[in-house]
Amino acid sequence: MQSMESTRSTRSLSFPDKVLHRVFTHLTSNEDRNSVSLVCKTWYNADRLSRSKVSIRNCYSVSPEILVRRFPNVRCVTLKGKPRFSDFNLVPPDWGADVHAWLVAFADKYPLLEELSLKRMVVSDESLEFLAFSFPDFKRLSLLSCDGFTTDGLEAIASYCKNLTEFDIQENGVEDTSGSWLSYFLESFTSLEVLNFANLSSEVDFDALERLVSRCKSLKVLKVNRSVSLEQLQKLLVLAPQLVELGTGSFSQEFSAHQFVDLESCFSSCKNIQSLSGLCDATARYLPAIYPACANLTFLNLSYSAMGSDELDELLMHCPCLQRLWVLDTVGDKGLEAVGSNCPLLEELRVFPSDPFDDDTIQGVTEAGFLAVSFGCPRLHYVLYFCQQMTNAAVATIVQNCPDFTHFRLCIMNPRQPDYLTNEPMDEAFGAVVKTCTKLQRLSVSGLLTDLAFEYIGKHAKNLEVLSIAFAGSSDRGMQCVMEGCPKIRKLEIRDCLFGDAALLSGLDKYESMRSLWMSSCNLTMDGCRLLAKKMPRLNVEVIQEDESDDSEADKVYVYRTVAGPRKDSPPSVFTL
């Protein structure tokens, strides 16, 4: 009896393990995995042994040692480092987020590492070389908004990662010394599927690129930089008609009519293109060449192309399936009307300013353009919109037309600008957004805003996870409303607002359930921050003090939860309280 019981209990312990592992491999979402790991110790163990992908969205929230100890079998890692406002020069360059310590830990414990995605991390050439040497199975590298490396580091990757399938170097602060890194791929190397070097600036070795494209038959994504001419692009397309995502280089060249026809037929043989970007300097003359390739286009990125409204209209008529569109505001309200007319399936729109620091001249888009899109595109749920003027009424209408917004990022470029027709604050606009769009996850506010806007947000934005605030609010109460009212808030970034220590401390209960809080150029004092640090020992309260003129004020404060304790690599300007 006893032996039977113990056998049964042993069986019930060992049996579920294997099955659990099998079952858990089907759990791809890390949120689900996080949940199952909390059920019981067995499940926790099953999860930790079988988890192959981890995503660490704040590299200082955990240490490499803790990570490798818990998850010994990881193959894919995502790491995000600096606070988002580092993109806008608000974080000192030596702040931290160096990837090297992680790579060292991975080399030891994850020798089979396949994939590394880094965002806002500091990556040196030495780190890239180390990566190339340490992981023979390495397949996928993605660097987004990183800095610290040069094309020398890319050479190392190209030379030594023999199984590389994805090489995605986008939007980084790369010191581009030469384009010869492409020639470092071995002639025997054929596995590349994704190649994105669109934001590198130097000339590339085109012959090497051509040979690479020709021998990598599985290439699906190719995004070249501006140095690649239209004629060169044509050669590449002939070699790779199977491309699914294409980023062109410079799209303007003196072509004869005959050459144009060739170009056009080249594009028409690319039947699988779903995403198109680049098109720098694209002119009305050559754009028609791409029309044949646009039948299945779902993502069109024109944000590097100063296109006018007529050209956009013409182009969009050929893109019936478009779901995501990024443009410059050179298209104007008229261009956005064309979007509203031609893109009924549109889900995401981003309008970037072409000349953001030129506020002398009237240009760009207004509320009229946004309205036009909202009337024509009821499925719109993601918007990023830079404009010089907006009204409360327009925003109210827009969200009535498109109540499913999940991401609403409106940037009225002049700080503290009111509704230009009524001269009232923009409180009602964002009030309308949060009241109508119950699925709202991400919100960026701008314009003249009082505490009322934040009352609305606290009261209605129950699914809000990320909130960005600049030049807004009239008192501490504003931030308090958000801290007390938004249960799912994860990331809060605030700059140039009046919020002071009382506001900071109102979130005491919340910060451990949040990823991070950033407050810069607000009214915080060192004492307030010290108090927060004292009351919440499992938070890192970092103050960035770049000059010693006023020691009592805390100009830039970054607060985040961590199990790794205060970090040891802070530069002199950063104090962890």
Next chain:
Amino acid sequence: MSAPLEHDYIGLGLAEASSMEIASEKLSSTSSSSSTLSTEQNSSSNNNNNNSNNGNKALLDFKETELRLGLPGSKSPERKPTNNGVSVPLFGKDIENSSSKGYSLSPLKNIVSGAKRGFSDAIDGSSGNWGLSMNGKSEADLCKGAVLYSPRGGGLDEKNKIIKETSVLPQSPKAAQEKKKNQLPASNEPNSAPAAKAQVVGWPPIRSFRKNTMASNLAKNNDDDGAEGKSGSGCLYVKVSMDGAPYLRKLDLKTCSNYMELSSSLEKMFSCFTIGQCDSNGLPGRDGLSESRLKDLLHSSEYVLTYEDKDNDWMLVGDVPWGMFAGSCRRLRIMKGSEAIGLGMYHFFSFSLERFWRKTLLWSNKDK
């Protein structure tokens, strides 16, 4: 707080207007850091509020020489007529023409509609809504809230600060801190004179790589040789500023093929600004403002047309062949004659100006 005596088109009272004069005038290439600017502006606005009484007196002297906007349909401010009948508010409209005190300005023929939209009618359609539609708002309402555009008084005294709009350079944190401090009073007083637009670190929130790409895009376009520009490629926009105008315009040089067309484009662009010239009686010399009147005004060496070339030097327009000019012109500026003196061009401008106008205006008169 000083009572607003007049209201500029942009909704500033007189007292606030003076602080605006002290604030930026975005013109030439000399620069001061924008942190200095905001310090200046805020200290001046504080001074303004504190010394409103004294300020008013000093301001009245300013009034004589400043160029300001008036609301469309508003009467021009009272002024003592000066000896040389210097022009009064550059943009003041007095459509009613009924004032007997002071003098009224003659409206432009092509603007007169009696309506409040005044000069905005003359703005070409592409620029659209300037965002300042008044629509019968009371002047008091206009005082509220932020102002969209800072006025630029032309030819004012040394209190003008000149800043240059540069692409964002990472400012020292100290500057950012100063800015923060200076912004606090501003945000506490929503009715105070709004800041002239200073560059703020990291605003608008656009990633550096995108900013750099855009900057190089613009530079690339401007570097194109006008004569041999890529065929079919868009345009060759240059900014055109006129001393005293509250905002700049952009002109596509490709739409002009010679100096004559350039001059007529410029006239069209800036003719919406009434330039009245009055005799000693304070009455307008003539009814209406025709294009020829504008030309006369410009011709009479009140204004000088200059451009900034690739080497960032300011040159007089008209010296070089058109192709060379279009290829090297980065921006245009219609400068007051007195400013041109400051630029050391005095000796040349009467000479060159003659040449320029001879080439363009007199020819166009001939064509008529």
